[in-house]
Amino acid sequence: MDKENLPSEEFRTPENILQPDVRTEMMGVQSIEQFYENIKSYQLGQHVDEKIRVQFDTIKNLYLHAYFVYRFFPIVSHQLYVTLEHALRECIGEKKLDDFRKSKNKQLPKKGPKLSRGLKLCMTYIVENELIKNEDFSAWQRGKKQRAEEVYSRKISEIIDSKNLDSYEWNEDEIDYENVVYEYDYLEVVMESAAGIRNSLAHGSPMLSPTPIIEFDITSTIINKVYERFKG
Numbered sequence: 001m002d003k004e005n006l007p008s009e010e011f012r013t014p015e016n017i018l019q020p021d022v023r024t025e026m027m028g029v030q031s032i033e034q035f036y037e038n039i040k041s042y043q044l045g046q047h048v049d050e051k052i053r054v055q056f057d058t059i060k061n062l063y064l065h066a067y068f069v070y071r072f073f074p075i076v077s078h079q080l081y082v083t084l085e086h087a088l089r090e091c092i093g094e095k096k097l098d099d100f101r102k103s104k105n106k107q108l109p110k111k112g113p114k115l116s117r118g119l120k121l122c123m124t125y126i127v128e129n130e131l132i133k134n135e136d137f138s139a140w141q142r143g144k145k146q147r148a149e150e151v152y153s154r155k156i157s158e159i160i161d162s163k164n165l166d167s168y169e170w171n172e173d174e175i176d177y178e179n180v181v182y183e184y185d186y187l188e189v190v191m192e193s194a195a196g197i198r199n200s201l202a203h204g205s206p207m208l209s210p211t212p213i214i215e216f217d218i219t220s221t222i223i224n225k226v227y228e229r230f231k232g
Contacts (some may be wrong), residue, residue: 008145021070032067042216052087076211080219083196087223120195131226140186148180
């Protein structure tokens with residue numbers, strides 16, 4: 001491999017610092033504009049503390065630079081969850097979180113694991129106090145939409161069978177997107193995975209894969225909604 005023109009692991013030089021990492025191009029990404037389009041819509045509102053907004057934008061800048069240095073991806077993922085924890089602590093306050101931790105730990109078996117002062121504590125607090133909800137997340141909304149369409153599809157099949165029809169025209173107006181029953185607990189998945197990913201990366205991990213865009217969605221949604229509900 002021509003390391004000067006196709007750099008990957010080695011320390012860069014002023015001459016090749018802006019050469020895309022060969023692994024980035026293997027992902028099918030042909031320009032940094034594609035990276036920019038991936039994350040430009042994920043923003044923190046003005047109601048969020050400025051220092052948190054600056055941290056979040058710094059991570060977005062680092063994500064853009066991962067186009068040139070593939071190994072920036074794990075740092076991006078780690079810093080997203082570090083910033084999430086920082087934001088929740090700033091918004092809620094250390095005293096409220098500590099009082100909550102002590103109260104929760106009193107309810108746990110004496111010899112069992114306890115809640116520590118980490119991201120899982122923050123996540124548990126915002127879930128139990130309904131500062132974040134399943135319906136806040138775009139992934140959950142997409143799941144609910146899909147569920148409504150599945151229910152409608154079955155209804156169409158029943159109509160076709162019962163009336164002996166050859167076909168039935170799909171009609172969006174007939175789909176009950178609002179009232180469909182969708183009980184998937186996305187929050188439980190987020191709560192368990194967020195702390196796990198954060199701790200794995202913080203304590204050293206061989207993980208080397210592109211930062212999932214959904215991590216920007218999850219962290220920005222939580223920060224925006226918690227600030228809105230807690231301080232609003």
